[in-house]
Amino acid sequence: MQDKKKKLSMVVFSGDMDKLMAAFIIATGAAASDMDVTMFFTFWGLRALKKKKRTGKSFLGKMMGFMERGDISGASPSKYSLGGMGRRLFNRMMRSKKVVSLPQLRDMAIEMGVHLYGCQMSMGVLEISQEDMIDQVEACVGVGFFIEKAQESDVSLFI
Secondary structure, X not given: OOOOOOEEEEEEOOOOHHHHHHHHHHHHHHHHOOOEEEEEEOHHHHHHHEOOOOOOOOHHHHHHHHHOOOOHHHOOOOOOOHHHHHHHHHHHHHHXXXXXXXXXXXXXXXXXXXXXXXXXXXXXXXXXXXXXXXXXXXXXXXXXHHHHHHHHOOEEEEO
């Protein structure tokens, strides 16, 4: 009898550079260990799945789209943001140590078969459409979908 493949499910709530790095490092590590990995991105974590474009239709939605503009490459560290300088400094430090960039890490996760899902409710609140997301997002789903995945999982994380 063949062993059942282990599963990891993860909620990604933060859009901070360091937390997104941690999420994708764990996801790629788990995928490299032959685990089935599901990542569910909600609220600020949706930055990791967005294309580089402004979002929103209403005045408040457009304001939120302006404040949260950008894609994964625009993520700043949770500490020492320094008005955007922190991102540049951290990227430079990572390059000097031959650490892959956050966009490259996300691409690696996609290539390794990590499943990416956007939170339908958060996307509605923030006025982000599925067309605003990268093509590799499998679907925009509700929390019930994630709960099912988490119940089937050997490991569940919240980042």
